[in-house]
Amino acid sequence: MKRSNLALLFLFCALPAPAAERLYRFSIDQDKLSGAPDFSRLNRALTPADQILVRGGHFSRLGKDLKPNTADDSPIRFFGTNLCFAGNFPAPADAPRIAKRMRRLGINLVRLHHTDTNPDREESRAGSLLTQSPYPTLNPTSVARLRVLLDAFKAEGIYINLNLHIGYEFRPEVDRVPPVPGGGRLPTHSKPLHIFYPRMVELQTQYAEQVISALKLRNDPVLAMVEINNETSLSDAWQKGQIDTLVSGEYRVELERQWKQFSIGRDAGPLVGPKDNLPAEQVNRFLMFIIDRDRQYLAAMRDAVRRAAGTLVPIAGTQMDFGGLLNLDSHDVLDYADAHFYIDHYNFPHQRWDSRDWRIRDSSSVGTGLTTFLNEAASRQAGRPYTLSEYNQAFPNSYGNEIDATLAAFASFQDWDGLMHFAYAHGRNWDDQTPSGFNLASDTAKLPLFGQSAWLFRTAAVKPGQPLDIPVSQELRLRAARERMGRQVAPFLEKVGGYQPAVALSRAVRLVKDGVGEIPAVTPGSAGEIRYDPAARLFLIQAPKAAGVFGFLGKNKVTAGAIDLELAPETGEFVTLMVTALDDKPIAKSKRLLVSVPGKVLRSRAGTEEPLKLANYPGTTDWWTLPKEDPNQEKPSAPSAGGSGPLWMERMESTLTLRTAAKTIAVYPLDGAGARMKALAAAGVQKAPGGFRIHLQGDGQELSPWFEIVSR
Numbered sequence: 001m002k003r004s005n006l007a008l009l010f011l012f013c014a015l016p017a018p019a020a021e022r023l024y025r026f027s028i029d030q031d032k033l034s035g036a037p038d039f040s041r042l043n044r045a046l047t048p049a050d051q052i053l054v055r056g057g058h059f060s061r062l063g064k065d066l067k068p069n070t071a072d073d074s075p076i077r078f079f080g081t082n083l084c085f086a087g088n089f090p091a092p093a094d095a096p097r098i099a100k101r102m103r104r105l106g107i108n109l110v111r112l113h114h115t116d117t118n119p120d121r122e123e124s125r126a127g128s129l130l131t132q133s134p135y136p137t138l139n140p141t142s143v144a145r146l147r148v149l150l151d152a153f154k155a156e157g158i159y160i161n162l163n164l165h166i167g168y169e170f171r172p173e174v175d176r177v178p179p180v181p182g183g184g185r186l187p188t189h190s191k192p193l194h195i196f197y198p199r200m201v202e203l204q205t206q207y208a209e210q211v212i213s214a215l216k217l218r219n220d221p222v223l224a225m226v227e228i229n230n231e232t233s234l235s236d237a238w239q240k241g242q243i244d245t246l247v248s249g250e251y252r253v254e255l256e257r258q259w260k261q262f263s264i265g266r267d268a269g270p271l272v273g274p275k276d277n278l279p280a281e282q283v284n285r286f287l288m289f290i291i292d293r294d295r296q297y298l299a300a301m302r303d304a305v306r307r308a309a310g311t312l313v314p315i316a317g318t319q320m321d322f323g324g325l326l327n328l329d330s331h332d333v334l335d336y337a338d339a340h341f342y343i344d345h346y347n348f349p350h351q352r353w354d355s356r357d358w359r360i361r362d363s364s365s366v367g368t369g370l371t372t373f374l375n376e377a378a379s380r381q382a383g384r385p386y387t388l389s390e391y392n393q394a395f396p397n398s399y400g401n402e403i404d405a406t407l408a409a410f411a412s413f414q415d416w417d418g419l420m421h422f423a424y425a426h427g428r429n430w431d432d433q434t435p436s437g438f439n440l441a442s443d444t445a446k447l448p449l450f451g452q453s454a455w456l457f458r459t460a461a462v463k464p465g466q467p468l469d470i471p472v473s474q475e476l477r478l479r480a481a482r483e484r485m486g487r488q489v490a491p492f493l494e495k496v497g498g499y500q501p502a503v504a505l506s507r508a509v510r511l512v513k514d515g516v517g518e519i520p521a522v523t524p525g526s527a528g529e530i531r532y533d534p535a536a537r538l539f540l541i542q543a544p545k546a547a548g549v550f551g552f553l554g555k556n557k558v559t560a561g562a563i564d565l566e567l568a569p570e571t572g573e574f575v576t577l578m579v580t581a582l583d584d585k586p587i588a589k590s591k592r593l594l595v596s597v598p599g600k601v602l603r604s605r606a607g608t609e610e611p612l613k614l615a616n617y618p619g620t621t622d623w624w625t626l627p628k629e630d631p632n633q634e635k636p637s638a639p640s641a642g643g644s645g646p647l648w649m650e651r652m653e654s655t656l657t658l659r660t661a662a663k664t665i666a667v668y669p670l671d672g673a674g675a676r677m678k679a680l681a682a683a684g685v686q687k688a689p690g691g692f693r694i695h696l697q698g699d700g701q702e703l704s705p706w707f708e709i710v711s712r
Contacts, residue, residue, distance in 0.1 A: 002382040010658025022570060023602070023611060023648040024703040027433055028447050028672045030101040031364050034709040035674035036582060036594045039106035039451035042458060043157025051221040052076070052159065053312040054335045057383045059224070068312055076625055078159065078224065078414075078432070079408065079454040080109030080424035081440055082390065086127040088112050089145040090428055098430060099152035105447070106454025108172045109159045109224055111389050111420045116207070117167025120459040129211060135168065135175045136207035143214045150215065150222050159224035161389060161420065162217070164208050164301065165189075170200055178250035187246045191232040197254055205304035213307035225314045227338060227389065228301045234290045234324040239484045241274050247565045255293075262289045274484050280671060284478045287326065294323070294330035302333060316387070320379040321487035324476040328381060328513045336385035336417070341372045343393035343403060346640065347623070356635035359617040362624040364399035364574070365552040366406060367537045370505075371539050373410050377504035378490035378699055380416065382512045387418030395435040395640065396614060396626055398439050398600045401576045402539075402550050408457040409530050409541045409548070415464035417456060421450075434603045437641035444647055445601040448705040452546075452596055461546045461580070462529045468507035468522060470499065493519060500524050507530050531560075541578065542585040548578035562587040562660070562691075568653035569697075575652060582708075591711045597696060598705035599650025603643040605629055611648045612638065649705065653696050659691040662711035670706035677702040 038251030051062040061074035081102070090098055102110065119130035123141045131137045153160060170190045172179040177199055180186055186193060194200040217223045237243050247255055252271075260268045263285070272278060272286035298317045305315055314335040320327055321339050331337065343365045346358045365372060380386040388411070391402040404421065411419055425441045432442045440446055448665040456462060470493065485492040489511075493499035503509065506525040529543040541548035542561030549558055549565045554573040557566045563579055581590035602611040604630045618622035618636050626638040658665075667685050668676040684695040697703055 015093070022572075022651045024651055025443060025646050026649045026705065027647060027673060028444060030104065030441070030447075031097055032673040033101075033104045035498050035676065036592070036670060037448070037451055037596075037674040037706055038104045038437075040100075041454055042102045042106050042455060043103050043108055045157055046154045046159070046218075046221040048221055051219065051312060052128075052224040052314060054173070054314050054385060057385065057387050058686045059314065059336075060220075062312070076108075077412075077458050077460070078109035078387070078418035078420070079457045080107050080111065080158075080161075080418070082111040082113045083399050084114045084423050084426040085117065086125075086427045087423075087425040088115050088129075088147060088149070089142045090430070091124040092145065092148045094428070094430060095145075095149040095152040096155075099149070099156040099158060101441075102153075102158055102424070103156040104451070106451040106458065108157060108454075108458065109161060109418060109420060110153065110424070111161035111163065111227075114143075114166050114528045115146075115163060116165065119168070130162070130168065133174075135170065135203055136210055138210060138214055147215055150217075152218075154220075154222040158222075160222055161225050161227060162212070162223060163227045163230060164211075164305075165194060165204055165228065168192065170203075175199075175203065180251070181249040189230075189232070192234050192237040192242070192246065193251050195229070195232070195234050196258060196293045197251055201297055205300055208301060208304040209308040212305065217309055219312075221311045223309060223313055223385075224485070225316065225336065226305050226309065227316050227318075228298055228334075228405075229318045230302065230321055231322050231340065233288075233294050233318050233327065233330065234488060235294055235326040235481065236318075238274060238287070238290050239324065239481055239486045241484075243271065244273055254296055256692055257427065258293065259286075259289055262292060274482070280482060283482050287478055287481050291326055291329045294326075295333055299330065299333045314385065318488070319389070324379075324486045324489060325472060325480040325492075328472065328477060328511065329474075329475070332513075335383050336387065337379075338389050339379055340388065340390040340422075341376055341390065342422075343372060346398050348426050349617075354632065355639040355641065356628070356637050358637050358640060359620070359623040359625045360397060360549070361622065362614060363396050364401055364402060364537070364551070365393060366532075366539045367399070367574075369534050370406075370410075370532060372405065374501040374504050375490040376502065377410075377414050377489065378470070378493055378499070378511070379487075380414065380510055382467075382510035385417035386414075387416065387420070389418070389420045390422040391419065392422045392438050394438045395443055395445070395683070396602075398614070399574060400443070401449060401598050402444060403602065404453040405449045405456070405541070405548055405576065405578050406539050406550050408453040409539075409546075410461045410462050410504075411541075412457050412462040413527055414464050414504065415467075421446075432642075434643045434645050434647065435601055436643075443601070444649065445598050448598040449576065449578060452594060455580060456541075456546050456578075462541065464545045465506065465508040465527050468503060468509050468520060469512045469515060470509060470519055471512050471517050473514060477513075479572075483691075502534075505530065514703045519670040537671045545581040545584070545590075546578065547587060548576075550576050562658065564657035566655045568655070572650070573655050575654065577652070577654070577663075579658070587658075590660075591662075593658075593709040594695070595656065595707040595709060596705055597652045597654065597707075599652045601650070602648045604646055604648070606644045608644075609646060612643070651703060653695075653697045656694045656696055657688060657691060658694060658709065660711065662692075664712040665692055666710045666712060668708045668710070669702040669704040670708055671702075671704065674706070676708060677704070 502524035538551040547561040
């Protein structure tokens with residue numbers, strides 16, 4: 001199909017479904033997006049002065065004088081996404097348009113993920129940086145394609161986060177590393193063997209230097225940061241009781257050798273497990289060994305990155321969720337801390353990643369206490385940048401459109417430094433329009449709010465809260481590991497010191513390694529610019545330039561800063577709505593505002609225009625799946641990725657009261673390219689005390705999740 005025809009196909013259309021469904025059809029043309037939903041203005045082409053370093057506990061630009069030690073007030077926050085597998089290596093003709101798409105969404109950072117997974121058998125496949133030859137043999141086609149993409153990113157003001165070890169699994173017969181007893185495969189992704197086995201570590205340092213050199217990244221401003229190791233550490237494996245099962249044969253012999261060497265002058269004894277009934281002092285000594293192994297690995301990889309990329313690039317190890325408080329010790333040789341989380345991740349009851357046998361809880365983050373947000377707040381270390389390089393609430397979760405804006409507001413209040421939605425795409429099907437698993441590129445429920453969320457976080461439209469420092473002594477960190485708390489930092493601090501996780505809604509929480517004193521006794525309260533009511537299941541943004549309502553509004557009226565919101569009787573109880581100023585003025589004085597109110601999105605049942613809705617997973621009442629579409633299929637689920645169009649968006653009919661100094665306003669629904677459609681009639685925009693009452697998505701209107709409000 002010709003490009004012009006594709007463009008026409010992807011343009012907005014608003015065709016109402018039968019009234020009982022309260023659905024309408026909508027799609028977004030990312031290649032033509034302009035106007036109010038286009039956040040390209042946040043970016044500019046990168047120059048040498050834009051090289052990233054860590055300064056004052058946050059990321060900063062190098063500055064015009066190109067001297068890292070010169071005082072320079074150029075802080076930067078990152079709001080971005082991930083590319084995975086073949087998505088990292090687009091055809092050269094596609095690279096510029098993908099970069100421009102991302103810029104329009106307010107993205108200024110892309111994490112290059114799963115670049116080492118599934119090495120290519122043929123160079124032309126370009127699905128990995130590696131080939132099937134001995135590790136680390138690079139695929140020149142993939143390298144060339146990725147460099148073209150990096151140049152496109154740089155032109156659009158987009159940085160990269162380069163991942164090193166992600167999914168590569170060492171092959172004994174090819175890479176000259178020991179086999180496991182019985183001749184089976186090594187553990188998935190070679191975890192955690194690659195952390196301590198000398199040859200594996202050496203090969204990884206070679207890979208790091210070769211990749212950075214091949215991509216010509218030395219002192220290139222496009223390289224914002226490097227992540228050494230995805231989702232694993234020895235500290236994590238120990239707490240999960242995995243060392244006994246994953247470390248066997250020659251690998252166990254080598255780990256025992258290192259343990260004895262670490263314990264020179266003492267009786268080392270066998271490897272210590274988390275379930276061994278041993279005195280705390282003896283367990284602590286083994287944990288110090290585990291920390292040392294993690295640290296030595298990270299230091300070796302850090303040095304390789306510095307040799308290849310230069311001395312300034314910020315480097316992280318693995319995620320705080322994979323090691324917990326012990327990462328404060330093992331990662332003290334690095335520059336910033338990172339974490340991952342998911343709301344309602346897919347569950348596979350029988351076989352991992354079985355696309356036709358999966359289920360979800362269909363739960364809301366706002367509706368279930370924001371517990372994941374609160375726990376991540378208790379994992380941030382004082383004095384270092386903090387990023388979330390993976391987060392999502394993936395399709396077909398009914399409430400997934402809440403995640404980006406609520407997290408952007410919460411993270412801005414916590415004064416975090418980077419958020420990376422997982423993921424933009426897992427392959428090169430750039431023009432897919434049906435929601436597909438984790439992919440943002442085709443998730444019509446999330447795209448309407450994404451640019452606003454990027455703007456909110458990157459500009460600190462929700463200002464940071466007052467810091468609350470939590471001292472964590474070495475003994476406290478070791479105790480957390482002995483009790484196998486892992487990623488559950490907030491519950492552990494609550495258990496041992498009376499810390500209340502909800503305090504993160506009123507203070508910006510920071511862990512202070514080796515801090516002195518007790519955990520402060522602070523009662524949770526309200527931050528002012530963000531508010532959360534767990535009983536009402538509502539999260540509000542009420543900042544000068546941004547206002548939002550997220551959660552289970554029901555038929556109540558709620559006030560959030562300069563707006564009130566009421567849902568129509570026919571509308572469901574859950575809503576996500578955000579209003580942001582487009583002219584950098586407070587909402588009450590702004591001349592141009594963007595309102596986004598997307599509903600959940602459904603795809604169609606194959607061969608029909610009937611919306612495909614969630615159903616209970618067979619035999620359960622609290623698990624959900626998309627029911628199989630082929631009656632002859634044995635497994636119960638339709639794939640979460642792919643599927644059929646057209647798409648159906650839930651209609652969120654509501655009344656928005658806007659408090660504004662404007663004398664008159666015009667309200668324009670926007671089409672899928674961001675262009676104005678017919679303005680709302682006078683009956684839909686009525687003067688009210690202190691402002692206007694606006695009827696959104698009412699009968700007879702052009703239906704859209706986007707509205708531009710212009711003062712006259």
